[in-house]
Amino acid sequence: MEEIKTFLDVSPTAILPQIKRLTDSDLVIQKNGSYELTDMGGQVFKKAQSLVNVLTLLERDNYWIEHDLSGIPQYLLDRIGDLKDCKLVKADPSQIFEPSMELLNFFSSSRYLMVFSSFYRPEFLPLYSKLGRLESDVTLIFTESVLEKTLHNYERKIRKITKLQNTELFICNDGVKLAELIVSDLGMIISLFDSNGRFYHDYMSCSEPEAINWARELFEFYKSRSWQIESEKCIDDLVCTTENGAFSESLLLSLH
């Protein structure tokens, strides 16, 4: 009782009628001087909590309803309330084409790192090799075009990274409805496309354990739909396709 009063910051007269209502309806039971949820109460609480979590998430930010959620499988959409503590991080318009130092610094001491990226972020390559050398597990999933482009510009670095013991590289089809997902023991970020498929440099970020778990499951979902680049030969093959690809080398160079 004392704990309830302190926690809710209320007087006994205010809380007693509430408790009586809950005990009368068998949702709460008094045992040895303390109150606890009954089995029924536990069930009702769970359902109410998951509704409140979704309401909190939607109240806090319009990000979720303004972006395309179709890249998130239904079983994770059902638990999107786990992301209720996410905060929107807006990109600074003057920095959009600069490497995101904020993210790099944030993830630089991760004990493990999972990155799904459908856009090109060469500034992260040193982080991958650093963490790989520090024996943190690093798992990377790039879309075909991102990997091709990265290989084109940083073939040696990619080859080095794939040779690291704790690093795995995967490739998935283009056209995925997820812009970016980074998960580590320190936190997670996710960025989605808007409903017209446009991408803004904003992302949602959170360090709560439920959000990290949710993001890990989303990452595993994409990993199970990707192919691992296991050997040098895979890379050789990829490099060949790139060179014979639709873009001539000169065109790619002129884009830089």
Added chain:
Amino acid sequence: MLLLLKDGPKTIEEIKTGLEVSSSPIMAQIRILFKDGLLVQNGDNYELSVKGKLIVPKMELLLSTFQIFNENHDYWARQNLRTLPPHLLDRIGELGSCKELVPDRTHIFDYPPEIMDPLYRSGTVMEVSSFFRPGYPGLYLDLAKRGIEVSLVLEKPIYEKLISDYRKEVEEFINMENTRLFVCDHKIELASSIVTDRFISLSMISKEGRYYNHEMVSFEKTALSWGQELFNYYRDMSEQVTLI
């Protein structure tokens, strides 16, 4: 209305029929839901917005949990709900509208007559049980002889009692084509659960560990698939008996 739209887009006429109301009060409701961003209009159809699609299923889950406990409040308050596998307890609302059947004194060990009829009309009958009913060998043999697919999961002590008391009947049962018998080495914490293609009937143990003969019955579609999962849960931790 939100629950109606959860099943897909509807025109105003369909909403009116579905909810059995006239136009004017419904339009006021629609305007409120629009304002809250839960609804969008797509041509003639109204449907849930992204926001609505995220919120409504949670709302429905809370409502169905309230409903099931409300309808038989004293029953659920007495039972130890943790005798159900956690993933199925979380979805207990799927049992929908239930009715508790308690047999009269002359039938104290039998199934209540209300379920005997649907039992014999079923195409498949699956039961998980941790206690012995006098009807066991006879009733199930009879169901099987009428061509009904019968699958039983019995806790080990019950199986052993059956073998020692009714060896011949058990042999006849397992030798039939449309029967399967499983023995569960783990504790089955429920008293029993029968699920057929027509109904589900649960018997639970109270918080004090007591049992009285009763059946909690539901005929709803969602309840049948819930019951099927309950059966599969115990079947998957059991061994099939093909020879005694």
